[in-house]
Amino acid sequence: MFGEQREFKIGRLQSGGIITNYYCTSACGHCLYYCSPRWKKEYIDRDTLIKILKKITSFGCRSVHIGGGEPFLNPAGLKMVLETIRSLEVNIEYVETNSSWFKEKESAIDSLSLLKERGLATLLVSMSPFHNEYIPFYKVKGVIEACREVNINVFPWISEFYPEIAAFDDRTTHPVSEYEEKYGDNYLSMIPRRYWIHLGGRALKTFSRVYGTRSYQDTLAANKGGCRELLDVSHFHFDLYGNYIPGLCSGLAIPCDHVGTALSEKEYPFLSTLFREGIGGFGDLAASNYGFKPSREYLSKCDLCFEIRKYLVVQVGVSSRELQPEGFYEND
Numbered sequence: 001m002f003g004e005q006r007e008f009k010i011g012r013l014q015s016g017g018i019i020t021n022y023y024c025t026s027a028c029g030h031c032l033y034y035c036s037p038r039w040k041k042e043y044i045d046r047d048t049l050i051k052i053l054k055k056i057t058s059f060g061c062r063s064v065h066i067g068g069g070e071p072f073l074n075p076a077g078l079k080m081v082l083e084t085i086r087s088l089e090v091n092i093e094y095v096e097t098n099s100s101w102f103k104e105k106e107s108a109i110d111s112l113s114l115l116k117e118r119g120l121a122t123l124l125v126s127m128s129p130f131h132n133e134y135i136p137f138y139k140v141k142g143v144i145e146a147c148r149e150v151n152i153n154v155f156p157w158i159s160e161f162y163p164e165i166a167a168f169d170d171r172t173t174h175p176v177s178e179y180e181e182k183y184g185d186n187y188l189s190m191i192p193r194r195y196w197i198h199l200g201g202r203a204l205k206t207f208s209r210v211y212g213t214r215s216y217q218d219t220l221a222a223n224k225g226g227c228r229e230l231l232d233v234s235h236f237h238f239d240l241y242g243n244y245i246p247g248l249c250s251g252l253a254i255p256c257d258h259v260g261t262a263l264s265e266k267e268y269p270f271l272s273t274l275f276r277e278g279i280g281g282f283g284d285l286a287a288s289n290y291g292f293k294p295s296r297e298y299l300s301k302c303d304l305c306f307e308i309r310k311y312l313v314v315q316v317g318v319s320s321r322e323l324q325p326e327g328f329y330e331n332d
């Protein structure tokens, strides 16, 4: 689909979301953005949000979803986000939540009512064995019940897991190992066949445990050619720092102002190399300019890409607009 484009430019935007914060109560094993309680408690501000919304709408895109991290951890911030989006006449598709904020039904109804007044019509309620490692299921059930009371649509992501999670004590959390004990040793390895999980971020580490890995040379040999995934705009994201995340390549960034312009190799050496030459070129660049040496086997080219980028940021101390946010590399 992207094979013909020669210059590296995000020339259109299709459907996407805004990451309001990276801090989260959980540290799920499949989290693409490496969210966790270790991140700074930073939340998107109004000016950055307006800048992002203007950029998105300039491409004719008029609806967004809101996610994190956990957007509900800053109720005032979330209200501001909804009000601002609505004031610019952009549609809010849904807000995502992990339900960790739930205490009891009445206060949940109050919180949701305030958000509904500001445009929250659909809540994506996360439910998976990964979430259940950190969040007791009674909280998820409580949020769903509160949504019903105040007439907010629930988008369960994904409902297929509901009976499996509900089979455990809902007052407490359960590690994935309990799911493996109950539902079979291959439970974890089968999850990506049951619903869409992008194997990036923390999912790389989690699934390296159950899928095969390859040597550096074999990883390069199996992945020749540029990373056209960087041009994918079908599920794009901007974050609270005003960064556009190309494709689903978390930890890579293009500042909002540069979305829509051709990115030069001089200003964007890492992204340009990945786009033109793929992981092979990126590995060569990291080895010759920064002394990178592969230290293990890799699940995929993205696993190797992450290790190289982490090496650049954490070991070498490279500070680059392309390798953002730095917390992604520091909080893994």
Ligand code: SF4
Residues within 6 Å of the ligand: 024, 025, 026, 027, 028, 030, 031, 032, 033, 034, 035, 036, 068, 069, 070, 098, 126, 131
């Ligand atoms: S997947 Fe969601 S709930 Fe889990 S750590 Fe990431 S942002 Fe938090």
Ligand code: SF4
Residues within 6 Å of the ligand: 227, 229, 230, 247, 248, 249, 250, 274, 279, 301, 302, 303, 305, 306
């Ligand atoms: S190797 Fe890197 S740039 Fe290429 S698709 Fe994977 S994460 Fe994205």
